[in-house]
Amino acid sequence: MDNCAAMTKEVRAVTQLIAEFVYATEWADLPDEVRHEAKRALINYFAVAFAGCKDSDIDTAMKLLKSLHPGGRGGFVGRSEALVMLDAAALNAMSANVYDYDDTHIPTIIHPTGPVASALFALAEETKISGEQLLLALVLGMEIECRLGKALHPWHYQRGWHITSTCGVFGAALAAGKAIGLDVRQLAWAIGNASAQASGLVETLGSAAKSLSVGNAPRNGLLSALLAQRGFAGPECPLEGTRGFLQVMSDSPKFDELTHELGGSWAVLANTYKPYPCGxxxxxxxxxxxxxxxxxxxxxxxxxxxxxxxxxxxxxxxxxxxxxxxxxxxxxxxxxxxxxxxxxxxxxxxxxxxxxxxxxxxxxxxxxxxxxxxxxxxxxxxxxxxxxxxxxxxxxxASAKGGLMAPLSDSDLVEKLTILAKRSGSTINVEALVEAIWSLDRSENAGAVMTLATER
The missing domain is CATH 3.30.1330.120 (2-methylcitrate dehydratase PrpD)
Structure with missing residues (x-):
């Protein structure tokens, strides 16, 4: 309580306002272009997860996690192994990130889909979630993840924090919380739980450890939501407190980026997809x-x-x-x-x-x-x-292909998925996977998409 007392009324309300927004927003509130962009993000997500699924470092991590946590039924894109839920979330995000082929939000340089989608699909294979629920949760998780990035931009990344990991854990926590029906208080707890696990360093770029923190974002975000569901409480002001995430992680956080036009402008529309596997x-x-x-x-x-x-x-x-x-x-x-x-x-x-x-x-x-x-x-x-x-x-x-001014088309993204799935050696039916993603909002079982993407 003392932590929040020194803040203005507007700043003090940030965590609460975000929790209320996530709780109240429904599928009907999303414009058609936002709904479609969420599906495009998933096409790209599965493409880049196929690209990385057989990487030697990903294989090393998978074998260790399987030995530590045998069993499970979580899908691993492009592979036949079944994993426990948290490991599935982590490994799919790591695969999607390992070759730096993932999506990029402008201007924060967050790779937003991997942490959020990986948490949601791991959850969807354990708890029945409709495609509409998953897509809504995906959009909301990416929204807050990217708004946090804008509130910290550019100081956060310049300080050396790996912004996909540090902000991704919040996106994953809120997306998972929305999907399992947390109330406002529980969503605020999920934010607090995520704040205790937000980490990742730019120094790790160019090494396998870079993808480790990206994998921890959905793992820890999902854990944060599940703990909140069970009454595991976080601090009152995890974002805006004087020793909260925003104050600690930035020289001068821009609190208005979190709430300005919230529900009126959408971060997913500022997302871009790479034609090349690099920064x-x-x-x-x-x-x-x-x-x-x-x-x-x-x-x-x-x-x-x-x-x-x-x-x-x-x-x-x-x-x-x-x-x-x-x-x-x-x-x-x-x-x-x-x-x-x-x-x-x-x-x-x-x-x-x-x-x-x-x-x-x-x-x-x-x-x-x-x-x-x-x-x-x-x-x-x-x-x-x-x-x-x-x-x-x-x-x-002036604007590279794949950027906001020259975006990849739907067919470009499907071609990327087709090429990378084939390159991975996978025998999955790409056409069926693509159709399942484009029609996801009409599906009663979002977890079925992950089944189509695996060799199980």
Missing amino acids: VVLNPVIEACIALRADKSWTYGQVCRVELIGNPLLRERTDRPHIKLGRESQVSAQHAVAITLATGMAGLDQFSDAAVADPVLRATYPLVDFYDDPDCSVESATVRVLLDTGRYLEHRV
Whole structure:
């Protein structure tokens, strides 16, 4: 109580207002475009979960968790193993995140669907939830997750907190709480329980540990809601308290981002989907390099220097010239530039251990220089290439494919799912899975979607 006493009335009400909003919002309140975007988010979610499901680090985590928690009936996308509920939530989110191919909310750079959808599908296989209930909970969880990110932006990420993990746990908690019918008080408790488990560090990017915290977000969010359902109480002001999440995790939290136009504007409509498996700030760089390579009047061996002009986040997150692994290459501008200028491609094979080991590519890494432009969005960049003849090549991408100004179409997302499911070696019926997602709001059993996505 003392923790909240120093806050203004408006700030003091934030946790309560959010709980009331989540509790009161119904499917009928969602605009058609929001409903459709939720389904698009799920198409992309299953696509990227297939991409990562056979990754060696994911396999290591799965085998350990199965040995610790045998049994269960939770589905694991692209695989035949059945898992206990919390492990299913964690591993599916880890798979969806491990190759940095997941969705991205602008401007927070949160990957919002993985933590929320993973919690909901794990829950849906234990408790019967309709497709409409799951989609509503998904939208609401993503809404609060992203609003928290906007309240913390940009200080939170700059401090080194991995925002998908730290905010994702709240999205998962509220989504799960909505799906199981928590009342306002219990939803506030779920927020409080999640606040005690919000963690993840940017320092882990480029390592398997990065996806560990992303997996903990749905695991801990789901746990937070289930505990609240049983009367496990959180603090009164977990978000706005003087030692609460927002005050501790940001230099100057913007409380109005949590409530401004709440229910009138929707975060899912600011969600984007990647055409390349790497950090989103690299998308315009890759697109520019592919465009430059289309000019056949020069060769890769002529490159003397490469200048990258973009948002400061491009340099801050991807200036990594000393990488050794494919995992690290997903957040290395040096590698992204080298591989796309050399091959004109930027798929999963181009961000692999083998690609990083190529000495011809590595020789280009030291040639990359960064120039910050604070007025440049994270979706745009300019690439300038100096050749040994003294000639400069230049290409600017104002808005990369997959961004808000050039979004992937429904068919693009279905193609992504089809390609990545096939690449995983899965034998699942992709057409049936796609149809189940597009018609999910008419299904009485949301858990059936996960069954279609597994080898069980």
